[in-house]
Amino acid sequence: MSGDTKAELRENIRQHVRNHHSDNIILASSGVFSTGVNIPALHNVIFASPTKSKVRVLQSIGRVLRRHNSKETAVVYDIADKIYTRKNCYVYSHFQERYKYYIEEDFDVKYFEVSL
Numbered sequence: 686m687s688g689d690t691k692a693e694l695r696e697n698i699r700q701h702v703r704n705h706h707s708d709n710i711i712l713a714s715s716g717v718f719s720t721g722v723n724i725p726a727l728h729n730v731i732f733a734s735p736t737k738s739k740v741r742v743l744q745s746i747g748r749v750l751r752r753h754n755s756k757e758t759a760v761v762y763d764i765a766d767k768i769y770t771r772k773n774c775y776v777y778s779h780f781q782e783r784y785k786y787y788i789e790e791d792f793d794v795k796y797f798e799v800s801l
Contacts, residue, residue: 686698686713686718687714688714688716688717690717695717699724702726703723703724703725715732715741718748722748723751724748725751725752727749728755728760729762730745730759730761731762732745732761732764732783735765735780736779736783737779743790746761763780763784768801784796
């Protein structure tokens with residue numbers, strides 16, 4: 686879902702996921718799924734956008750931390766690259782800021798570096 690997705694369709698998708706909380710995958714931009722989204726059965730979130738706003742990051746994590754009887758754990762996957770090694774690699778530097786938030790909030794963090 687993106688900003689181009691009609692509001693009625695976005696709401697229908699949210700309702701479907703709320704009511705049928707197994708085997709759903711939603712691919713959405715952070716703008717569409719940042720404010721006012723309540724899906725307690727959400728088990729996983731993937732960050733793949735270079736943002737460093739502490740409020741936005743923690744709010745997004747809060748979405749997956751909501752309690753639900755179908756959930757024992759919640760996982761956030763944060764994907765960033767260092768492909769461009771120029772001086773200002775914003776994707777990776779913003780990831781470093783998010784990583785600091787995870788440590789400050791005492792989240793259980795596992796860091797994996799993959800060579801391509």
